[in-house]
Amino acid sequence: MTERFEFSRRRRALLAAMAAAGAAASVGAPAAQAVRSVRRASASSTGERRIAQLIGANGWPVTSADIAMWKAMGLSWGRDSVGPGQRNSPNDPIEVDKTGSAFDHDLPPAILQNNRNGIQSLLLLGYTPKWNASVSGDGRSAPKDDSVWQRYVETVVRTYIAPPYNVRYFQIWNEAAGRLSGGAPQASFWHGKNFNRQRALAKPYDRAMQDYVELVHVPAARIVRKYGGYVVYGGWPDQGGLDTYMKWLEYRSPVVNARMLDWVDYLDTHYLGVDALTPLYERYVANGSVRGVWQTEIGDRYMIDPHYLPMYFFKFAVWALDHAWDDPNKYVSMVYHWDGFESFRLTHRGNPRTYNVSGTSLVVLNKTVGGALSRFDGRLGFGQSASGLALRSGSDLVLQVRASPGPRTATISGGSGMQPERLGVSMIDALTGEAADASAVSVRSSDGVLSIDFSVPEAVNGGEGATPEHLAYLVVTQRA
Known part of the structure; x- marks a missing residue:
C-alpha cells in the first residue's frame, strides 16, 4: 500500500x-x-x-x-x-x-x-x-x-x-x-x-x-x-x-x-x-x-x-x-x-x-398530486391511530394518511377557499391507486371544522410489524 x-x-x-x-x-x-x-x-x-x-x-x-x-x-x-x-x-x-x-x-x-x-x-x-x-x-x-x-x-x-x-x-x-x-x-x-x-x-x-x-x-x-x-x-x-x-x-x-x-x-x-x-x-x-x-x-x-x-x-x-x-x-x-x-x-x-x-x-x-402544488394553509388533526400531512394539488386538497384498521377521522380547520356544502371526498389506496367504495369515506362540517370520516380496511397495504397500517390519500374536491 x-x-x-x-x-x-x-x-x-x-x-x-x-x-x-x-x-x-x-x-x-x-x-x-x-x-x-x-x-x-x-x-x-x-x-x-x-x-x-x-x-x-x-x-x-x-x-x-x-x-x-x-x-x-x-x-x-x-x-x-x-x-x-x-x-x-x-x-x-x-x-x-x-x-x-x-x-x-x-x-x-x-x-x-x-x-x-x-x-x-x-x-x-x-x-x-x-x-x-x-x-x-x-x-x-x-x-x-x-x-x-x-x-x-x-x-x-x-x-x-x-x-x-x-x-x-x-x-x-x-x-x-x-x-x-x-x-x-x-x-x-x-x-x-x-x-x-x-x-x-x-x-x-x-x-x-x-x-x-x-x-x-x-x-x-x-x-x-x-x-x-x-x-x-x-x-x-x-x-x-x-x-x-x-x-x-x-x-x-x-x-x-x-x-x-x-x-x-x-x-x-x-x-x-x-x-x-x-x-x-x-x-x-x-x-x-x-x-x-x-x-x-x-x-x-x-x-x-x-x-x-x-x-x-x-x-x-x-x-x-x-x-x-x-x-x-x-x-x-x-x-x-x-x-x-x-x-x-x-x-x-x-x-x-x-x-x-x-x-x-x-x-x-x-x-x-400531479397538479400545481401549493401549501395547505389550515390546520390538520387526526383521531386515534392515524397521522398524516396535507398539501394542495391544483384545486384539490390532498391528505396522505397512515392509519390502523377501523373507523378513523381527520379534521381540517382554517383552510382558505373551502366551501363545506360543495365538498366531495374520495379515498385512494396509495400503493394500488384503487378508490375505496363511496361508503367508506364522508365529509361533514361543524363550527368551521371539516371532519373526514374514513374506514381503514382490515387488509392493510403495509406494516409487517406488530402494528400493520394502511397508507391512503384523502382527496377533497370542490364540486362545481
Missing part, C-alpha cells in the same frame, strides 16, 4: 496561483459573459411547482417503454457515470462517451433521449484510473497526478455542456468521506493511506477530506463553473454524520485558499430522512450560500417498506413548499435504483419490464 502522496512544489504553486487569481480570472470576458447567460437561462425561478420536479432515479431509461414508465412515475431526473477517461495508460485518448457502472452503454444517445423527453441529466464525474491511483490499483483512491483528473473533467464538461447535449449539472465523485460514524475507518468510495479491503485491518485515512478538497473537488468545480455548469456535491453518505459534513464544507484549505462550500452549488446527501435536510437549509440555503439541497440516492433497501417512497416524496413536497421552493431544481431526490431483480426496486427488469409495488406507488402519487 502506498503512503500518502504529496503535492509537487510546482502543483502547489499552480493551485495557489489559481486561488489567488479567483474564478473570474480563469475565464475570458467573452466566455464569462456566455457563462452568465447560460446560468441565468438554466435557473428560472418562474412557473408552477410539481411533484415530478422533486423526483429522479439513478440510471437512464433506454427504450420508449422505459420513457413511458419514467413519465408515469414522475421521474424527471436521471443520474449516471461518464467515462472511462484514460482507462489503461496516460497514452490513451480521453474517452467520455460511455456510461454505466462498467462503462458499457453509450452516453450521448442517452442524454439526447432524455432531452427529447423532458428528463434532466446529472453526470457523475469519477473515478481514478487504476494506473494513476494513489493506493495501488484502487480506482476509488485519489489520483497520484491530479492533472490527469483535471483533463478528464475538462473533457467531460466541455463536451456535454455544449449543444446538442446542454447538460448543466455535474456531480463531483461519490460519497467521499473519512471515518464513518457507523464504524468504518474509511468511506466506501474514497480510499487513502491505511486502506485495506479487509475492514478489520484498515485504519483511518487522516487526510481524507483535505485531499478530496485539494486534489479532486475544487479543481473539478473550477472547471465546471468555468463553462457555466452547476456543481453538485458528491453525495455525503448518511453514515458520515451531518456535523462532519458541515465541518468539511466549511474547511478552508491553505493549498487552494478556499472552502469546499465556496465551490458547491447544490448540497447532496444520501439516504437521509426529509427532516435531516432542515439544518442544511437553515445553515446554507436560506442565506444563499448554495442554491439548494439534493439527495442523489434514497430508497434502496428502505423500499422493502412499501410505504417508504410515497411517504418520503409526499413529505418532501410539503417540506419544499415550506422552504422557499422558488426554483424547480432547488430540491431533488433520486431513487436508487430504478430497475433490477430485487422486489423492492421501482421496476422488475425483463421483457416486458413490469412495475414493482414501489414503482406503482410513484405512479399513484404522481397521478394523485
